[in-house]
Amino acid sequence: MGNNKITLSGELITTLIGEALSMRTRSYIPYSGFAVGAALLTDSGKIYGGCNIENAAYPATICAERTAMVKAVSEGERGFRAIAIAGGREADPEGYSYPCGTCRQFMREFCDSETFVVIVARSREDYKIFTLEELLPSSFGPESLV
Ligand code: THU
Secondary structure, X not given: XXXXXXXXXXXXXXXXXXXXXXXXXOOEXXXXXXXXXXXXXXXXXXXXXXXXXXXXXXXXXXXXXXXXHHHHHHOOOOXXXXXXXXXXXXXXXXXXXXXXXXXXXXXXXXOOOOOOEEEEEOOOOOEEEEEHHHHOOOOOOXXXXX
């Protein structure tokens, strides 16, 4: 659980995990039965929730993490501190659900790799915590194009 590069308070971590677990119940998952919830914390302290939303044309599905990011960015948010993710099969919701590659890259656009925190949670007490840099090392981002 410990990661000495991360300074997010225990209280904030618990709040974010609680919101991610609650967002799981909003997932629209008729095809996979795999429910994912996410809770994204902005620099100003606001939390945006997201869930996965599937589609009969499977590739049109959007992940929980990107739902949360899209909600926040479309409301004008640009600075983010952390995201909590909780996911698993409806019948077995207890596994760690890591963000997919597309979501990692999507976060990278708006989040500082060294300071943005990704919490992968099974419960409020049981979680793993990473910087985005740990999950997406040597990445390509906006400054790569300058
Ligand atoms: N999913 C997410 O919501 N986030 C991820 O990072 C990985 C996968 C969703 C997409 C799909 O609805 C289901 O999980 C199974 O892939």
